[in-house]
Amino acid sequence: xxxxxxxxxxxxxxxxxAYAAPPTRRRRRARQSVIPGFGLTLGLTLVWLSLIVLxxxxxxxxxxxxxxxxxxxxxxxxxxxxxxxxxxxxxxFVAALINAVFGxxxxxxxxxxxxxxxxxxxxMVDLPFALPTAVAGIxxxxxxxxxxxxxxxxxxxxxxxxxxxVGITLALVFVGLPFIVxxxxxxxxxxxxxxxxxxxxxxxxxxxxxxRVILPAILPSVxxxxxxxxxxxxGEYGSVIFIAGNMPFKSEITPLLIVTHLEQYDYAGATAIxxxxxxxxxxxxxxINLVQAWSRGRYTR
Amino acid sequence: xxxxxxxxAPGAAAAPARLLLTSLALASLxxxxxxxxTRDADAQSIELLNVSYDPTRELYEELNPRxxxxxxxxxxxxxKITMSHGGSGKQARAVIDGLDADVVTLALGYxxxxxxxxxxxxxxxxxxxxxxHNSTPYASTIVFLVRKGNPxxxxxxxDLVKPGVAVITPNPKTSGGARWNFLAAWAYGKxxxxxxxxxxxxxxxxxxxxxxxxxxxxxxxxxxxxxxGIGDVLLAWENEAFLAxxxxxxxxxxxxxxxxxxxxxxxxxxxxxxxxxxxTTKAAKAYLDFLYTPEAQEIIARNHYRPVDPEVAKxxxxxxxxxxxxxxxxxxxxxxxxxxxxxxxxxxxxxxxTQAGR
Amino acid sequence: xxxxxxGGVRAALILATxxxxxxxxxxxxxxVFTEALAKGIEAYALALVEPxxxxxxxxxxxxxxxxxxVNLVFGVVAAWAITKFEFPGxxxxxxxxxxxxxxxxxxxxxxxxxxxxxxxxxxxxxxxxDIQIVFAVPGIVLATVFVTFPFVARELIPLMLEQGSAxxxxxxxxxxxxxxxxxxxxxxxxxxxLLYGVLLxxxxxxxxxxxxxxxxxHLRGLTNTMPLxxxxxxxxxxxxxxxxxxxxLAALALLTLVLKSLVEARFxxxxxxxxx
Numbered sequence: 006x007x008x009x010x011x012x013x014x015x016x017x018x019x020x021x022x023a024y025a026a027p028p029t030r031r032r033r034r035a036r037q038s039v040i041p042g043f044g045l046t047l048g049l050t051l052v053w054l055s056l057i058v059l060x061x062x063x064x065x066x067x068x069x070x071x072x073x074x075x076x077x078x079x080x081x082x083x084x085x086x087x088x089x090x091x092x093x094x095x096x097x098f099v100a101a102l103i104n105a106v107f108g109x110x111x112x113x114x115x116x117x118x119x120x121x122x123x124x125x126x127x128x129m130v131d132l133p134f135a136l137p138t139a140v141a142g143i144x145x146x147x148x149x150x151x152x153x154x155x156x157x158x159x160x161x162x163x164x165x166x167x168x169x170x171v172g173i174t175l176a177l178v179f180v181g182l183p184f185i186v187x188x189x190x191x192x193x194x195x196x197x198x199x200x201x202x203x204x205x206x207x208x209x210x211x212x213x214x215x216x217r218v219i220l221p222a223i224l225p226s227v228x229x230x231x232x233x234x235x236x237x238x239x240g241e242y243g244s245v246i247f248i249a250g251n252m253p254f255k256s257e258i259t260p261l262l263i264v265t266h267l268e269q270y271d272y273a274g275a276t277a278i279x280x281x282x283x284x285x286x287x288x289x290x291x292x293i294n295l296v297q298a299w300s301r302g303r304y305t306r
Numbered sequence: 307x308x309x310x311x312x313x314x315a316p317g318a319a320a321a322p323a324r325l326l327l328t329s330l331a332l333a334s335l336x337x338x339x340x341x342x343x344t345r346d347a348d349a350q351s352i353e354l355l356n357v358s359y360d361p362t363r364e365l366y367e368e369l370n371p372r373x374x375x376x377x378x379x380x381x382x383x384x385x386k387i388t389m390s391h392g393g394s395g396k397q398a399r400a401v402i403d404g405l406d407a408d409v410v411t412l413a414l415g416y417x418x419x420x421x422x423x424x425x426x427x428x429x430x431x432x433x434x435x436x437x438x439h440n441s442t443p444y445a446s447t448i449v450f451l452v453r454k455g456n457p458x459x460x461x462x463x464x465d466l467v468k469p470g471v472a473v474i475t476p477n478p479k480t481s482g483g484a485r486w487n488f489l490a491a492w493a494y495g496k497x498x499x500x501x502x503x504x505x506x507x508x509x510x511x512x513x514x515x516x517x518x519x520x521x522x523x524x525x526x527x528x529x530x531x532x533x534x535g536i537g538d539v540l541l542a543w544e545n546e547a548f549l550a551x552x553x554x555x556x557x558x559x560x561x562x563x564x565x566x567x568x569x570x571x572x573x574x575x576x577x578x579x580x581x582x583x584x585x586t587t588k589a590a591k592a593y594l595d596f597l598y599t600p601e602a603q604e605i606i607a608r609n610h611y612r613p614v615d616p617e618v619a620k621x622x623x624x625x626x627x628x629x630x631x632x633x634x635x636x637x638x639x640x641x642x643x644x645x646x647x648x649x650x651x652x653x654x655x656x657x658x659x660t661q662a663g664r
Numbered sequence: 665x666x667x668x669x670x671g672g673v674r675a676a677l678i679l680a681t682x683x684x685x686x687x688x689x690x691x692x693x694x695x696v697f698t699e700a701l702a703k704g705i706e707a708y709a710l711a712l713v714e715p716x717x718x719x720x721x722x723x724x725x726x727x728x729x730x731x732x733x734v735n736l737v738f739g740v741v742a743a744w745a746i747t748k749f750e751f752p753g754x755x756x757x758x759x760x761x762x763x764x765x766x767x768x769x770x771x772x773x774x775x776x777x778x779x780x781x782x783x784x785x786x787x788x789x790x791x792x793x794d795i796q797i798v799f800a801v802p803g804i805v806l807a808t809v810f811v812t813f814p815f816v817a818r819e820l821i822p823l824m825l826e827q828g829s830a831x832x833x834x835x836x837x838x839x840x841x842x843x844x845x846x847x848x849x850x851x852x853x854x855x856x857x858l859l860y861g862v863l864l865x866x867x868x869x870x871x872x873x874x875x876x877x878x879x880x881x882h883l884r885g886l887t888n889t890m891p892l893x894x895x896x897x898x899x900x901x902x903x904x905x906x907x908x909x910x911x912x913l914a915a916l917a918l919l920t921l922v923l924k925s926l927v928e929a930r931f932x933x934x935x936x937x938x939x940x
Contacts, residue, residue: 042846049745058763110681129685135916136692140910242874
């Protein structure tokens, strides 16, 4: 079974760059090209991409380049900025990790088990994609703040769920959940059960079957989902801002620091930090592509 | 099924191309719709855009219709006043970046200075001298809002640094009101230690160590305190404290006046360049002048801002607590100096957190 | 059909999953509707027909009505170029199309201020011609187009790759024009994927907060989209109204999910058939 193809097949939501998978050999031979419209469509694509994405994004780099190396490092690597990167990085990482575990579990349950309401649950998984982030932020705060629905029971136990990195992480778990579920689900769906059964007849325990047979096959999709959720977490603003507490050095996320700099008329500082974030975004996309390439290398013959 | 026409190479994308053009045309239509603001000074109806800070919503909601009626009687023109509210610094930044304000009514002079400096002459650098009282038609101060019955026994600044007291105040780097909070605290620290800057700094450092949430704006801080139930005391604009008490739960909160605070002066200014372009200079000026009239001053006082008109001030004196007030010009050498020293990157506020944070 | 796990494990996993999803997905939704109805249905309805709320709803619909078709066309054009032809730099192009997904919304707003703001690249020229882009509807549209940029392309590309070009080539060899081929062969083949992309694109376009917040200017009744209006109401201590508007957005989200499930029901069998 060609995992790369199944990834592209099951194009549920955010299997990023899954479509970077090459077409199968048969199709590639049949290329070249009676099909019209190459110049026009590629031209339009490039023009539109440049106008909407590339040219505006380049302003960030040009502004940063214009400020000189010393000023750039001073702004981009100020202690407060470093602390914000750390907060964003750590909370996104932990949230993505939580999602990797629970997302995998959710995908497993949705694919393997039938139970009443499965379709509703399956649809609900996409809620974080559809629900505006500001609404999510307000709702999550109403849940987890000290007088919220959940917070009021945990706070007496000394567990604070809002206005600290825990709150940020909770918001990012909400935002990132569908990424993992939707990346893993199609792969799990296409997984060849005969392998499991073969392992079973050979005397493997269910746990062994899961860790030795199933997990290796779905690992690339878990990693892809993880990277996507992580990347989204790094940039997330709307849902986090209400619940974060926003304390410098403790619970101030990077996007908020950009806004803070803007509101002090410090465009240079804002663009310097934005540059770092953009580079991180590029890096994440690169990682995702590498994971895809790696999984193709492993599973195509 | 498919018929006999010859293959036309670029045809495949012709439909998308047309659609694209249509969408672009639509977009530019929308664009045209928005840029067509009133230019004619003698037009039957004009629009003013007042870009203001967070807590003035209720105030201008009451003032604007009064001015509109007055202006109609005076000039025959209908005037529609659009409001934009947000953190003071954010609002000033938006005006610098092209938000088309005819007048700005912000939380502190520094933000209007920033517009004057950075917007390429849109706003006269001497703006503060153009209207009475430093262009400040209403003043306020910083007071404490505590929970009913004042369970933590908070009566003055000294009580805020006691262990176990949680103080809510927004981030002074993004909130104008929070800068007034910070400076009021500094004034207390300065007068109640050995009088040195080091003592003042130590005081504010201990104060901010008791702050569990640093919202980006005054409104966010109030919501945190009132709605989320976080904190024992909220440092707030006096008007905001009274409003919160009134709007959010009669009898749930008490307003406490500390022994010393700061005279907060939220100024107003005409954005000359924009108003000239819209042909609204006359109306915009009249709008600002209107704020100083007894009629407006009454509304101002009823909204718990301190009026500058001596008659009105006397009439409403009993509604405001009396306390010692320092001023930004006399005690801190003006906003420019204060901003640089306390709130710029690497300034006193950053130092507090750099030391406390790691 | 024999699962690896025993019945006990199965029940435990289902319960754990449902518990987790209830805590993280369902409860926030319940909160929105509960708070919105906290003061009764009347206060709820009043909050929605208030003029500023109506104008926010109108603006949100307008913005989506522009941004979604624009990205629909772009997505189709880009998918055609990428899936029907081989050219160097293709995977770079795909990565670049994906980029808006991983750019922070705040940065997305910032870049348009840097281009179109009064102090930006085109600022002086725009001011001279009295054209307002940021802090007006065009800026909001642009920021929305940016954040929803990849949605349609991303749905279509894998689908069209999977389906290959054989059908199109057949049609062309039978003498159909390129346009006919596209409309009668490609489009029917990908219509469910396309619809799926459009739905997600639309949901994001209506719900975007961070990017739009930077370029909006927050003019009451003029440049407040629904998510921004929620924030404003929240800041006015008008919690019932804030959650009422939020509940409308949440209802839109739910509608999206329902439509999406319906599309999926058509989409999936189809996919399996062509896929294997």
